Amino acid sequence: MVELPLHNLNYHETRHNINHDTEENVERPAENTPLLHRFPQTIPERNTRTTVIVSLLLIILISGVIIGIYLLVLQNDSENVLPPVEMPLQLVSRSQWDPSNSSQSALRSFPYRLRAVTVVHTDTKQCSSTETCTNLLQDMQNNATEANSTLRYNFLISSNGQTYEGLGWLKCLPETQRNTPSGLLLAFIGNFTEIPPTRSQLQEAKNFFATSVSQQYLHPTYRIYGKNTKETPVPLIKTLKTFPQWSN
Template identity: 30%
Template sequence: MAQPALRPVLLLAALLALGEGIPEPENMLPGCPDIVPRSEWRALPSRCLQPLSLPLEYVVVSHTAGQPCFSPQECEQQMRNIQNYHMQTLGWCDIAYNFLIGEDGQIYEGRGWSIKGDHSGPTWNPISLGISFMGNFMNREPAPRALRAAQNLLRCGQMHSVFLPQYMIKGHRDVQRTASPGDKLYSKLQDWPHYQE
């Protein structure tokens, strides 16, 4: 019989196998922070089909290197902009990241908890959850509420066994040749529990 903490993960896998799709994350993982669902930011339908094999050993944190957003209206528009670029210009099946963080302090659903992202290359995408902060953080830190939102999301994933108990957080530059997640965000990231270069 499954441990109680594993039941949400097993339910996600069962829904995927049955072709039921992914329910909105806040309904799937109780006791977690609010997550702005795809329906609310008016996402295009996803064409992604490849599930992640949960629980995961890694989380990769990046920045989008684009425009920041400071209000729900700005962040929802920025989500649509990013998704449009990733799908229409780059030809990907959806927005690249599993979750995105706005400087409004909100967490935005990308591919969600259980669909493989396109955030860190072919080696890391299948084994990690991709979280990206909207904006460019080379020369400034994200707003404190954005940092708190990301840490709350990580605690949620850990509480519901989306991650292995000793999972590792990596900066995007730790796994690919890139400036992401920006010097200032990278410096903050190195102080987080579970960070490992």
């Protein structure tokens, strides 16, 4: 038997021990290493919370779009119901054209927020200035046969687009309520059995309706009615039928 030198023996044993330790380190897992490190960690609660938040944001977004569309539809409908006020009402008060300020003690009071406006024509000549209209209204007032000898109209509109106060928004003659819907009596100054009202008159009428609603004298769902005098003012009635509030 061949004996190995001592230094070779020590080298062999040392190498054997190193290889043995290496194999143990490779084959035997560390006992203090947690098993969770070998698998991806899942957090179901966080995923559920994220899903809920995203769903709520989508619901809010969709609701905002729906509300926006609804408000746009309402705006379009309101433009069809209430005509826009393009110009302020050109109102001439009763005291401006009637210095006598005729007594109106026999007049009755209107209820709050009327739902009807009856439109007629005065069946007189037209007027197109404050001076000529004042003279015309004073003549009509002097020839009035209604209660207390006053004009029966609540307001009158001239050819140049001015609104003249008659009985005003809050008063009416008892006789005017028997054959017409309870509401304001609006007169177009002139005779319209053959000719239509002027563009200024129509625009002022729209301004009058809008102002009456905004001041809460008229209900937003008010209706417009026509009434015959001696002859039917066909051109006037035909024009009024273009208003969305016209009632057949």
